[in-house]
Amino acid sequence: MTSSYSAEQIQVLEGLEPVRKRPGMYIGSTGSRGLHHLVYEVVDNSIDEALAGYCTHIEIDLNAEGSVTVSDDGRGIPAEPHPRTGKSALETVMTVLHAGGKFGGSSYKVSGGLHGVGVSVVNALSEWVEATVWRNNKVYTQRFERGIPFSEITEKPKKQEHTGTSVTFMPDREIFTNGIEFDYNTLAGRLRELAYLNGGVQITFTDKREPEPHVESYCYEGGIREYVAYMTREKQPLHQDIIYVQGEREGVQVEVALQWCIDAYSDNLLGFANNIRTIDGGTHLEGLKTVLTRTMNTVARKRNKLKEKDANLGGENVREGLTGVISVKVPEPEFEGQTKTKLGNTEVRGIVDSLVGEVLTEYLEFNPGITDAVIDKAVQAFKAAEAARLAREQVRRKSVLESSPLPGKLADCSSRNPQESEIFIVEGDSAGGSAKQGRDRRFQAILPLRGKILNIEKTDDSKIYKNNEVQALIAALGLGVKGEEFDASHLRYHRLVVMTDADVDGAHIRTLLLTFFYRYQRSLVDQGYVYIACPPLYKIERGRNHYYCYSDREKDNLIQNEFPANANYNIQRFKGLGEMMPKQLWETTMNSDSRILKRVEIEDAAEADRIFTVLMGDRVAPRREFIETYGSQLNLTDLDF
Numbered sequence: 001m002t003s004s005y006s007a008e009q010i011q012v013l014e015g016l017e018p019v020r021k022r023p024g025m026y027i028g029s030t031g032s033r034g035l036h037h038l039v040y041e042v043v044d045n046s047i048d049e050a051l052a053g054y055c056t057h058i059e060i061d062l063n064a065e066g067s068v069t070v071s072d073d074g075r076g077i078p079a080e081p082h083p084r085t086g087k088s089a090l091e092t093v094m095t096v097l098h099a100g101g102k103f104g105g106s107s108y109k110v111s112g113g114l115h116g117v118g119v120s121v122v123n124a125l126s127e128w129v130e131a132t133v134w135r136n137n138k139v140y141t142q143r144f145e146r147g148i149p150f151s152e153i154t155e156k157p158k159k160q161e162h163t164g165t166s167v168t169f170m171p172d173r174e175i176f177t178n179g180i181e182f183d184y185n186t187l188a189g190r191l192r193e194l195a196y197l198n199g200g201v202q203i204t205f206t207d208k209r210e211p212e213p214h215v216e217s218y219c220y221e222g223g224i225r226e227y228v229a230y231m232t233r234e235k236q237p238l239h240q241d242i243i244y245v246q247g248e249r250e251g252v253q254v255e256v257a258l259q260w261c262i263d264a265y266s267d268n269l270l271g272f273a274n275n276i277r278t279i280d281g282g283t284h285l286e287g288l289k290t291v292l293t294r295t296m297n298t299v300a301r302k303r304n305k306l307k308e309k310d311a312n313l314g315g316e317n318v319r320e321g322l323t324g325v326i327s328v329k330v331p332e333p334e335f336e337g338q339t340k341t342k343l344g345n346t347e348v349r350g351i352v353d354s355l356v357g358e359v360l361t362e363y364l365e366f367n368p369g370i371t372d373a374v375i376d377k378a379v380q381a382f383k384a385a386e387a388a389r390l391a392r393e394q395v396r397r398k399s400v401l402e403s404s405p406l407p408g409k410l411a412d413c414s415s416r417n418p419q420e421s422e423i424f425i426v427e428g429d430s431a432g433g434s435a436k437q438g439r440d441r442r443f444q445a446i447l448p449l450r451g452k453i454l455n456i457e458k459t460d461d462s463k464i465y466k467n468n469e470v471q472a473l474i475a476a477l478g479l480g481v482k483g484e485e486f487d488a489s490h491l492r493y494h495r496l497v498v499m500t501d502a503d504v505d506g507a508h509i510r511t512l513l514l515t516f517f518y519r520y521q522r523s524l525v526d527q528g529y530v531y532i533a534c535p536p537l538y539k540i541e542r543g544r545n546h547y548y549c550y551s552d553r554e555k556d557n558l559i560q561n562e563f564p565a566n567a568n569y570n571i572q573r574f575k576g577l578g579e580m581m582p583k584q585l586w587e588t589t590m591n592s593d594s595r596i597l598k599r600v601e602i603e604d605a606a607e608a609d610r611i612f613t614v615l616m617g618d619r620v621a622p623r624r625e626f627i628e629t630y631g632s633q634l635n636l637t638d639l640d641f
């Protein structure tokens with residue numbers, strides 16, 4: 001697997017022109033998501049080097065000037081001349097599409113990266129790149145501009161034994177026309193996730209864009225076991241040690257960590273394939289679910305917890321209270337579905353099933369106490385589900401006649417046609433007041449929520465659903481029971497518009513609401529019912545004209561490019577929706593002829609969810625601090641209009 005590597009193994013495929021012509025084909029988009037993808041692509045190469053066993057530390061720096069540096073202490077990209085091109089291997093890797101070592105077949109490991117496109121794509125889409133390699137007691141450096149070598153590779157002797165690679169790139173503003181600003185939390189969330197998924201690798205993340213640099217370092221010796229421990233940190237475990245399975249079969253590596261908790265009801269299983277979060281599931285999760293259900297039923301019968309005449313425990317019963325992570329590494333992954341986040345390789349199902357089955361069966365045999373506790377919980381879950389089903393059926397029969405009461409603070413619209421109706425979910429009573437006065441009441445409903453929803457600093461679902469504000473939301477929208485088949489015909493509005501202040505508090509609340517939609521009823525997001533309103537940040541008055549600006553960029557642009565240099569003007573910054581007159585709010589944010597509405601895509605909701613699973617502080621942070629840190633969350637430039 002890690003046999004001698006030589007420069008010939010790097011296959012020569014094609015030049016970089018197609019990448020600059022159609023960047024979306026390679027990195028998904030040229031918006032914020034694509035921009036962040038550049039960092040992941042470079043980091044993935046270092047992760048691969050770590051997985052091959054040669055690198056222990058990866059550093060990512062956001063530099064003051066806007067570039068990003070990714071350094072590792074691996075073997076260094078080979079810098080000797082390539083036999084066919086005469087160029088160094090480093091240059092080949094940087095300038096030839098798909099020339100990474102991982103495409104050589106016989107060379108090492110499993111490729112990471114959603115697109116797995118290689119560092120040459122980053123080079124093509126950067127204004128400049130500077131690569132430095134420490135290897136053979138030499139330092140090699142080479143600079144590239146928009147994918148083209150700017151200089152020959154240079155080499156200098158060096159004293160220390162140190163080896164490694166460092167790549168600094170400046171994203172090209174010609175390509176990323178929405179700007180090249182990286183979001184700290186987006187990167188921190190993904191880097192922390194990578195540290196959990198690749199146990200033992202140390203990832204240090206430094207933001208040098210502020211006068212006072214901010215440094216965070218992630219290293220989890222326990223890998224996904226620590227990830228599970230982190231997710232269950234506020235819960236009461238049914239068994240102390242986390243069940244852990246690791247193995248390899250037919251070239252597929254499988255790692256699973258599981259823990260059942262007493263005070264948790266929903267299951268929380270995260271799947272990863274080649275370090276990618278598979279939000280749409282796939283064969284690895286199917287295999288895991290099947291083997292869990294089968295093994296628990298077999299053991300339950302063996303231990304006489306289920307009698308011969310009893311029906312089998314269902315999968316949901318067995319998974320009740322379960323938190324788990326499954327991470328597989330597949331040599332040739334097939335990603336399916338609209339967002340390419342569903343693992344398709346059919347062989348993985350059986351491999352996971354057999355590997356986990358063997359280890360789990362043995363574990364349960366050696367730990368009868370844990371086994372009984374888990375089975376008892378599953379049996380209780382089974383009975384509770386039966387009882388709940390009966391109760392629900394009775395409630396349903398009733399509700400056919402008298403539909404469930406709408407919350408008092410909902411200002412409903414007069415239309416009863418969901419297709420033309422929209423609901424604005426508004427933060428705070430004062431903004432709610434302006435929205436109620438400003439709206440078109442024929443088809444626009446307003447639901448004011450108090451900031452309270454949002455004091456939930458934990459991932460614990462049951463708390464979220466007991467919250468009054470959340471219940472009001474569920475009733476107003478006409479949503480059913482969580483996780484049940486989604487029935488769009490019950491939805492009372494086909495546009496669910498989250499309208500929050502354009503400040504950090506608003507961003508926090510928006511993150512929470514998106515997470516809620518994502519977890520409670522994903523189909524709402526999948527089917528495109530969820531939107532975000534975009535209130536203006538500024539009103540600028542000049543003479544008799546006034547302008548609304550929705551971003552700092554727009555404001556600066558207006559003043560610099562549209563106004564004469566000596567113009568007199570007045571800027572008003574809106575601190576919140578409540579500061580706007582109802583008519584202003586209507587004009588700028590609610591009127592469908594002039595407003596901007598962004599439709600939320602599933603990745604945005606998943607991103608919000610990630611913030612909750614890996615980013616929400618160790619220890620419960622004070623609310624103020626939370627907002628400062630996580631406020632600017634959810635970079636929305638990628639969303640559809």
Ligand code: 0RA
Binds near residue numbers: 004006049074078
């Ligand atoms: C292929 C072969 C060798 C090193 C690498 C790839 C490599 C690539 C990257 C990208 C970022 N960091 C990296 N570190 C290493 C060297 C094989 C050998 O020395 O025999």
